[in-house]
Amino acid sequence: MMYNDINFETYLKNYPDKEGFFGKYGGCYVSPELKQAMMEISEAYFTICKSRKFIAELRRIRKEFQGRPTPISHLERLSSKLGNVQLYVKREDLNHSGAHKLNHCMGEALLAKYMGKKMVIAETGAGQHGVALATAAAYFGLECDIYMGAVDIKKQAPNVARMKILGANVIEVTEGLQTLKEAVDAAFAAYAKEYKDAIYCIGSVLGPHPFPLMVRDFQHVVGEEARAQFIEMTGELPDAIVACVGGGSNAMGFFSGFLNDPVDIYGIEPLGRGTKLGDHAASLQYGTEGIMHGFNSIMLKDENGEPAPVYSVASGLDYPSSGPEHAFLHEIGRVKYDVINDEDAIDAFFTLSRMEGIIPAIESSHAVAYGMKLAKEMGTGSVLINLSGRGDKDMDYVLENFGLR
Numbered sequence: 001m002m003y004n005d006i007n008f009e010t011y012l013k014n015y016p017d018k019e020g021f022f023g024k025y026g027g028c029y030v031s032p033e034l035k036q037a038m039m040e041i042s043e044a045y046f047t048i049c050k051s052r053k054f055i056a057e058l059r060r061i062r063k064e065f066q067g068r069p070t071p072i073s074h075l076e077r078l079s080s081k082l083g084n085v086q087l088y089v090k091r092e093d094l095n096h097s098g099a100h101k102l103n104h105c106m107g108e109a110l111l112a113k114y115m116g117k118k119m120v121i122a123e124t125g126a127g128q129h130g131v132a133l134a135t136a137a138a139y140f141g142l143e144c145d146i147y148m149g150a151v152d153i154k155k156q157a158p159n160v161a162r163m164k165i166l167g168a169n170v171i172e173v174t175e176g177l178q179t180l181k182e183a184v185d186a187a188f189a190a191y192a193k194e195y196k197d198a199i200y201c202i203g204s205v206l207g208p209h210p211f212p213l214m215v216r217d218f219q220h221v222v223g224e225e226a227r228a229q230f231i232e233m234t235g236e237l238p239d240a241i242v243a244c245v246g247g248g249s250n251a252m253g254f255f256s257g258f259l260n261d262p263v264d265i266y267g268i269e270p271l272g273r274g275t276k277l278g279d280h281a282a283s284l285q286y287g288t289e290g291i292m293h294g295f296n297s298i299m300l301k302d303e304n305g306e307p308a309p310v311y312s313v314a315s316g317l318d319y320p321s322s323g324p325e326h327a328f329l330h331e332i333g334r335v336k337y338d339v340i341n342d343e344d345a346i347d348a349f350f351t352l353s354r355m356e357g358i359i360p361a362i363e364s365s366h367a368v369a370y371g372m373k374l375a376k377e378m379g380t381g382s383v384l385i386n387l388s389g390r391g392d393k394d395m396d397y398v399l400e401n402f403g404l405r
């Protein structure tokens with residue numbers, strides 16, 4: 001399929017280019033020593049990802065350890081309540097450890113093993129990426145250093161406990177505001193020292209090349225499975241698909257299965273409390289071009305051009321930029337990006353729980369809310385939503401802050 005002069009039949013092979021660019025977005029803007037490390041990872045990945053042994057091992061792990069393929073569920077009661085449009089969800093909440101993140105963490109850790117590394121390093125904010133990586137590291141017997149701001153460590157006690165039980169070292173970062181940004185800086189600094197023995201595992205389709213490409217490849221299984229399953233279930237493609245976008249990994253994996261199809265694609269960013277800078281994390285909606293954390297994309301900046309403070313009720317979505325590939329798909333118009341605020345996400349959280357017996361992550365609730373909105377607007381047809389994770393981690397927070405609805 002051609003779209004704005006881009007051939008989507010060959011798109012996944014041609015984008016990003018060799019330097020890691022999707023149009024003008026992406027690249028590898030890091031210090032010379034980190035650039036060296038990124039090139040080493042890049043070369044290893046391009047060789048290893050074609051090896052039959054690597055592919056077979058990843059397939060086996062997905063089936064026997066992660067529990068893939070995850071199913072698609074038809075939301076019959078919710079669909080009937082809303083009208084004639086049929087809603088479906090791809091159940092990444094049923095992936096081992098409760099979200100899509102393990103898909104790329106298992107890939108990254110398996111790559112570390114093939115490269116002969118002994119350790120994986122990462123930062124974590126809310127702790128979800130840390131838990132997924134600690135799970136992968138335990139599986140492969142790799143050491144795991146997770147950098148986390150002191151403020152986040154206090155806020156996210158259950159995830160800190162999980163990481164420690166899984167054998168990871170949680171390293172407290174006490175610089176600056178003691179949250180995600182400082183954790184990223186500390187983890188990069190540690191990696192620059194230890195890159196001979198370690199690999200940095202980025203938590204989304206973000207960071208310098210080759211990470212946006214690698215993480216998309218490892219998440220592609222979601223879109224590939226979903227497309228085949230949906231056709232098997234219904235005999236046709238969905239009319240529209242929806243996913244939430246923080247950094248953009250669950251969305252990119254899901255979308256990549258459908259880019260060459262006549263399917264409307266929607267990426268949903270968090271509008272938080274409103275449109276004022278600092279009240280949301282809708283970077284593609286309100287941001288401008290800029291470089292941060294090693295890549296060029298669309299980002300929310302403060303008056304000094306630094307990454308702006310962001311907010312969302314979903315801690316997995318509050319990042320001041322999105323992956324470079326989303327900036328590109330936004331620019332060419334292949335994917336439509338829209339927003340859902342806290343209130344509507346919380347409503348969707350309860351609606352899906354009550355009507356279908358599925359408690360979604362608050363991140364995923366943004367996609368569910370938009371799917372419900374689309375269903376009312378479309379009148380007929382079908383919508384497939386990526387349910388990126390389960391909501392167990394959010395239950396206490398929702399009850400405390402929003403009460404039972």
Ligand SMILES: *Cc1c(COP(=O)(O)O)cnc(C)c1O
Pocket residue numbers: 099100101128203204205244245246247248249250251316317361363364388389390
């Ligand atoms: C981390 C997380 C997200 C956001 O990350 P993306 O890279 O945008 O997918 C979404 N949903 C869940 C359940 C998460 O844990």
